[in-house]
Amino acid sequence: MKILHSRSLIALSTTALALPGIATADAPPTQSTLSYKISNYKEDKLSRSEVPFGDLDRYDIDVHQFQLVSPISRNMSVEINANYESLSGASPWFTSTGLNGEPIVNLSGASGIRDRRSEINIGSTYYLENGSFSANLGYSEEDDYRATYFGVNGEQHFNNDLTSVSLGFSYSADDIFPTDAKIFNRVNKEDKRSTSAFMSISQVINQFSSFQSAISLTRQSGFLSDPYKLIDVRPESKRQISWSNSYRRFFKNANAAWHINYRYYHDDFGISSHTVDMSWHQNIGRSIKVIPIVRYYSQSAANFFTNVDDFLKPVTQYQSSDYRLSAFGAISGGLNFVADLGQWTATLSTERYIANEKYSAYNVSKVSTALVSYNRISLGIEYSF
Amino acid sequence: MDQSIKRFSFKAMGSFCEVQLYAKSRIDAKQVVKSIAAEIARLEKKYSRFRDDSFVTDINVSASQRLGVKIDTETKALFDHALTCFEQSNGLFDITAGVLNYIWDFSSNKVPSQAEIDQILPLIGFSKLSFKRSRLYMPANMQIDFGGIVKEYAADSAAKIARGLGVQHGLVNLGGDFAVIGPQPGNQPWTIGVANPKEDKSLMAKIDLLEGGLASSGDYERFFMHDGKRYSHILNPKTGWPCAGLRAVSVAANLCTVAGSVATIAMVREESEGINWLKESSLPHVYMDSEENIGGVGLKT
Numbered sequence: 001m002k003i004l005h006s007r008s009l010i011a012l013s014t015t016a017l018a019l020p021g022i023a024t025a026d027a028p029p030t031q032s033t034l035s036y037k038i039s040n041y042k043e044d045k046l047s048r049s050e051v052p053f054g055d056l057d058r059y060d061i062d063v064h065q066f067q068l069v070s071p072i073s074r075n076m077s078v079e080i081n082a083n084y085e086s087l088s089g090a091s092p093w094f095t096s097t098g099l100n101g102e103p104i105v106n107l108s109g110a111s112g113i114r115d116r117r118s119e120i121n122i123g124s125t126y127y128l129e130n131g132s133f134s135a136n137l138g139y140s141e142e143d144d145y146r147a148t149y150f151g152v153n154g155e156q157h158f159n160n161d162l163t164s165v166s167l168g169f170s171y172s173a174d175d176i177f178p179t180d181a182k183i184f185n186r187v188n189k190e191d192k193r194s195t196s197a198f199m200s201i202s203q204v205i206n207q208f209s210s211f212q213s214a215i216s217l218t219r220q221s222g223f224l225s226d227p228y229k230l231i232d233v234r235p236e237s238k239r240q241i242s243w244s245n246s247y248r249r250f251f252k253n254a255n256a257a258w259h260i261n262y263r264y265y266h267d268d269f270g271i272s273s274h275t276v277d278m279s280w281h282q283n284i285g286r287s288i289k290v291i292p293i294v295r296y297y298s299q300s301a302a303n304f305f306t307n308v309d310d311f312l313k314p315v316t317q318y319q320s321s322d323y324r325l326s327a328f329g330a331i332s333g334g335l336n337f338v339a340d341l342g343q344w345t346a347t348l349s350t351e352r353y354i355a356n357e358k359y360s361a362y363n364v365s366k367v368s369t370a371l372v373s374y375n376r377i378s379l380g381i382e383y384s385f
Numbered sequence: 386m387d388q389s390i391k392r393f394s395f396k397a398m399g400s401f402c403e404v405q406l407y408a409k410s411r412i413d414a415k416q417v418v419k420s421i422a423a424e425i426a427r428l429e430k431k432y433s434r435f436r437d438d439s440f441v442t443d444i445n446v447s448a449s450q451r452l453g454v455k456i457d458t459e460t461k462a463l464f465d466h467a468l469t470c471f472e473q474s475n476g477l478f479d480i481t482a483g484v485l486n487y488i489w490d491f492s493s494n495k496v497p498s499q500a501e502i503d504q505i506l507p508l509i510g511f512s513k514l515s516f517k518r519s520r521l522y523m524p525a526n527m528q529i530d531f532g533g534i535v536k537e538y539a540a541d542s543a544a545k546i547a548r549g550l551g552v553q554h555g556l557v558n559l560g561g562d563f564a565v566i567g568p569q570p571g572n573q574p575w576t577i578g579v580a581n582p583k584e585d586k587s588l589m590a591k592i593d594l595l596e597g598g599l600a601s602s603g604d605y606e607r608f609f610m611h612d613g614k615r616y617s618h619i620l621n622p623k624t625g626w627p628c629a630g631l632r633a634v635s636v637a638a639n640l641c642t643v644a645g646s647v648a649t650i651a652m653v654r655e656e657s658e659g660i661n662w663l664k665e666s667s668l669p670h671v672y673m674d675s676e677e678n679i680g681g682v683g684l685k686t
Contacts (some may be wrong), residue, residue: 006665008473009643015466016642020459021424021542031553071551342572 014206023161031384032070037347039063039378043089050105050369052098058107058372059089065380075127079136085117092370094230094309095321103307105369108228117142131156131164144227147174149194162204170196178227190223200244209249216242225320231309232320234302240267257281265299271325273299274361291336293351298329298361307366326368329359334376345382351375388554388570393418397425398433398536400560406547407554407570417550421543421557428539432463432531434483441531449525456521463531463538464516470534470646471511477653478646482622483530484508489627491618494609502625509622537600537645540564544598544641556594564598564641576685579635579671590635590671591685598641602648603633603673619652629675630656637669637683644668 016022043058066082090107098104123136133154140147151170157163172194178186200214221237246261263275277295284290302325304318313319334351355371357364388407391414395402404421408414431440440460447454456464470478484505488497508527515522523529536559543557544564555566556575563577574593581589582603592599604617608627617627634651638644647666651659656674663670669683 006667008662009638009647009666009668011469011473012466012643012646013639015462015469016538016541016640016646019462019466019538019541019642021428021538022545022640022642 018162032068033382033384035065035067035380035382037063037065037378037380039065039376041374041376044373044375046105046107046370051107052104054107055090056107057089058370059087059091061085061087063378072124077125077127079123079125081119081121081123081138083117083119083140087113087115087117089113091228092321092323093228095307095369097308103367103369115143117145130158130161144177144179145174146177147172149173164202166200166202168196168198170194174222176223176227186227187223190227192220192222192224194218194220208252209247211248212244212246214244216244218242226322229309229320229322231311231315232322233315233318234304234320235269235318238267238269240265242266255283269325270301270303271299272362273297287340289336289338289340291338293332293334293336295332295334296329296359297332298359299327300362301325301327301364301366305366305368307368321368323355323368323370323372326357326366326371327360327362327364328355328357328368328371329361330355331359343384345384347380347382348378349380350377395422397422398429398539398560400536401558402560403558404543404547405556405558406552406566408552417547417552417555420546420550424543424546425539425559428535428542431459432535434528434530434532441529444521444523445528447521448523448527453517453520453522455519457519461516461519463534464514464521466642466646467531467534468511470650473646474650474653476511476623477621477628478533478650479509479511479622480529480531480533481509481511481514481527482620483528483532484526485620485622485625488625489616489618489620491609491616494611496611496616506623506625509625533649534642534645536560537562537564537598537641540598540600540641562598562600562641562645563594565594565596568595581679582633582673583677589633589673589679590681592635592637592669592671592683593685594637597637597639598644599635599637600641600645600648601633601635602645602652604628604652621653628653630654630659632673632675632677634659634663634672635670636663636666638666 041061041063045056046058048056062085064084069077069079071077090113092105093108095103095105117140119138119140121136121138123134125132125134131154135152137150149170149172151168153166153168155164155166174192176190176192177188196216196218198214198216200212202210202212204210218240224236224238225234226232242263242265244261244263246259248257248259250257259279259281261277265273275295275297277293279291279293282290302320304320305325306319306321307326309321310319330353332351332353334349336347336349339346352375354373357367357371388409391406391408391411393404402425404418406414406417430436433439434441434445436442444454467480488501488505513524513527540557540559540562541564544566547555547566553567554570557564557566565575568574574595577592577594577599578588579590579592579601581587604619608615608617619628621628631652634648636644636648638647647668651663651672654662660672660680663672671679671681671684673679
């Protein structure tokens with residue numbers, strides 16, 4: 001849409017856009033889009049001081065994502081997603097203490113891990129006068145993991161489309177069957193169930209700004225431990241809550257939009273976290289957009305986190321040295337480019353992420369080994385027809 | 386996709402309506418045009434002040450009634466937009482000004498007396514309307530007329546309906562008010578010729594439209610000369626006398642409704658203020674002033 005210059009014009013456009021015949025209700029896509037994205041995610045090598053023996057390489061993952069969105073009737077659209085990931089590298093196997101009593105990490109297998117993940121997801125959206133209803137079904141498979149999931153979501157607009165409320169529910173049933181279970185005395189086959197419900201409300205404040213707030217509740221039950229760790233015992237159920245907020249504002253003089261998001265998370269493992277991110281969506285001309293992003297994240301440790309595995313502890317007692325359960329902070333920055341070339345759209349995104357206990361906003365009583373830092377780069381193309 | 390341009394025309398809202406769209410077959414296109422025509426007919430039936438069965442007539446009949454009249458969401462939204470027009474024009478674009486037509490009879494070329502005008506003026510003023518919840522309370526003998534807004538709104542609404550039916554390339558022309566359904570194939574604009582009110586069959590300007598709409602306002606269709614003075618049918622609701630500003634204005638904007646409101650506000654203002662208003666809007670526009678000079682910006686050469 002054209003950028004409106006005068007205050008009067010904004011006033012006239014605001015009331016005109018509220019007219020029911022003009023107000024943009026939900027509409028199914030009128031075009032089909034086919035997109036493909038390739039991403040590489042590479043964790044930094046660990047240092048020799050953290051890993052006295054063996055390989056230092058961690059995960060290196062290539063991801064291929066295909067998506068087709070297509071209208072199938074006046075009120076309906078379908079969406080098909082197919083993803084393929086190939087992973088190599090190593091993950092922490094167990095932690096122990098070094099010669100000076102400092103925690104050290106031992107990575108899994110000298111030859112590292114190789115795995116592939118394939119996923120397919122099919123969804124459909126039905127558009128109503130003042131909202132939409134959608135459902136999706138998905139299946140994902142790895143050498144040692146299988147997940148089947150579905151979700152439903154309804155959205156309703158009120159107040160001349162200035163307010164929308166959305167409710168959703170999803171369920172996932174996962175099976176875990178670790179490789180080389182016999183050799184390493186791993187569990188044979190376990191399962192896990194996740195149930196999630198969420199509600200969100202979005203409000204258009206004026207022509208230039210909007211606000212959204214969402215609450216999501218999740219309950220997981222079953223085998224929640226890491227089967228590849230020598231010792232990792234976690235509770236069999238977990239309840240989590242997250243509260244997300246986002247504010248967007250368009251600056252017409254700069255021809256740019258500012259997005260700020262804040263998310264609070266808490267679960268009954270004892271982890272609480274805060275995430276704040278900000279991005280600036282700068283339009284350059286009609287077809288180029290440059291988006292710098294910064295993000296800060298910090299979490300507290302799970303109640304049973306340890307940085308040195310305790311092999312003497314009874315297996316009925318919880319413990320895990322997974323760095324993702326430790327208290328830490330992380331800073332990441334990224335730069336995205338989007339080029340709109342008529343029927344084609346190309347995107348390039350890059351991200352650098354660094355986790356460190358020094359960045360933590362929470363008290364760090366046990367410093368985790370093997371906190372991750374990574375680079376991510378992805379390139380995507382989209383074709384509309 | 387193998388699409389070609391299809392053209393249809395019909396009469397609606399007392400004017401010539403033309404729809405151009407790209408479709409695979411004329412049968413597909415006809416379905417779209419049917420829906421467009423139905424939407425325009427719906428709005429005409431609801432908002433024409435010339436029809437006894439229109440909702441606007443119900444509203445006008447309700448003047449002075451203590452219970453007022455219940456108005457629906459769409460009508461409330463039109464009142465909201467009319468209020469914005471009233472405010473942005475400092476009271477010169479007023480949907481309650483229609484009562485002046487009782488004393489200004491453009492078919493008889495008769496100039497009313499100041500006494501007649503003074504009798505009518507107290508019946509004009511958007512700010513005299515009051516709204517409570519979904520009801521409108523209107524003082525006795527006042528009338529409202531959405532004529533200056535509804536035709537443009539109908540063009541926008543028709544274009545939206547066509548988009549909802551999957552039309553990607555098309556244009557609605559409702560009696561000179563244009564709304565783009567979507568650009569011509571290959572993201573090419575529609576070129577709209579703005580007629581020169583002075584000379585038949587010549588153009589005052591051409592404006593390219595990729596999206597949004599174009600609307601025109603002018604006093605060249607209805608005016609009369611009396612004692613060598615030109616009396617425009619565009620009346621000043623504050624004085625009750627014809628406006629003496631610009632002769633004709635066409636504006637392109639993000640919506641035909643916005644273009645129409647900007648054009649009308651330019652017409653009701655004093656000539657130089659009208660030109661400034663157009664400049665400040667930064668919208669592509671063309672105008673003819675009282676000396677018949679043509680000006681504007683953002684035009685196709």
